[in-house]
Amino acid sequence: MTARKAASRREILQVAAAGVAGLGLGRHLTSNTSNTSNALTKPAVDVEAAQRPATATSAREDAESYLGDLVGEHLGRYRVVSIGKLERGGIPVVMSVASGATFRVDVLRFDPTEGRQGIGAASSVSVYLRNGGDGRKATDEEHGLGAMALANTLARREKAGTKPPSGLLTMDERAAYDASLT
Numbered sequence: 001m002t003a004r005k006a007a008s009r010r011e012i013l014q015v016a017a018a019g020v021a022g023l024g025l026g027r028h029l030t031s032n033t034s035n036t037s038n039a040l041t042k043p044a045v046d047v048e049a050a051q052r053p054a055t056a057t058s059a060r061e062d063a064e065s066y067l068g069d070l071v072g073e074h075l076g077r078y079r080v081v082s083i084g085k086l087e088r089g090g091i092p093v094v095m096s097v098a099s100g101a102t103f104r105v106d107v108l109r110f111d112p113t114e115g116r117q118g119i120g121a122a123s124s125v126s127v128y129l130r131n132g133g134d135g136r137k138a139t140d141e142e143h144g145l146g147a148m149a150l151a152n153t154l155a156r157r158e159k160a161g162t163k164p165p166s167g168l169l170t171m172d173e174r175a176a177y178d179a180s181l182t
Contacts (some may be wrong), residue, residue, distance in 0.1 A: 062165035063091045067107070070084050078146040089169025090178060093132070095146045103143040104130040105150060109168040116171045120146055120151025123158040127151040128171060 035179075063086045070080040070093075077098050082089040084092035108118065110126040118126030127147045158164070167175065 002057050022146065029165045035118040045152065053096070062086045062167060066162070066165055067091060070153070075146070078149050085167060086167050090128075091165075091168070093127075093150065095150065096144075097142050097146065101141070105143075105145065105147045106130055107150075107154065107164070108174065109164065109170045111170040111172070114170055114172045118151070118171070119147040120155075122157040123151075125151075125154055125158075125168065127154070155172070155175075 029105050063083050064136075065078075067083045071083055073080050075095075079096045081094040081096050081102055085096075090108045093105050093107060095105065106128045107125050108128060109117065110124055116129045120127055127150050129143055129147050154164075
């Protein structure tokens, strides 16, 4: 009987990224020979586009135009402390609880077909708590409720016509992008 080594999360993501890169190459090679689109050659994420650095100004402007007016606002018992520039396909948001303690969430594009769901996915975006647990750490309830408050606010804003930046990635697309960097 042979022993099998369990694959690490990093190894799985590297294999997935290699597959995404291979699909992108296949699309490039077939694009010159056919005008028809083939779903099998379409990459899950445009790694080249994700790797192109946005200017600091445009990334900040995208995030600010979408969420900038929330800085300093109270969402129930939570306050939006800061909005960062669009990075790695997401918008970092620092929030605080009544005691003043802060926590960070990322706003990403929502995809209902993905296995990893954010907190309060009620619109075309989803909110993910950044607690350093890689999806395996228990969520602090206070922080989770703050993330839900932000998600609910974003859903209301979207219903009123506010559109998220086109540069947002889903969580799976972000994972593939991150794996392509290693």
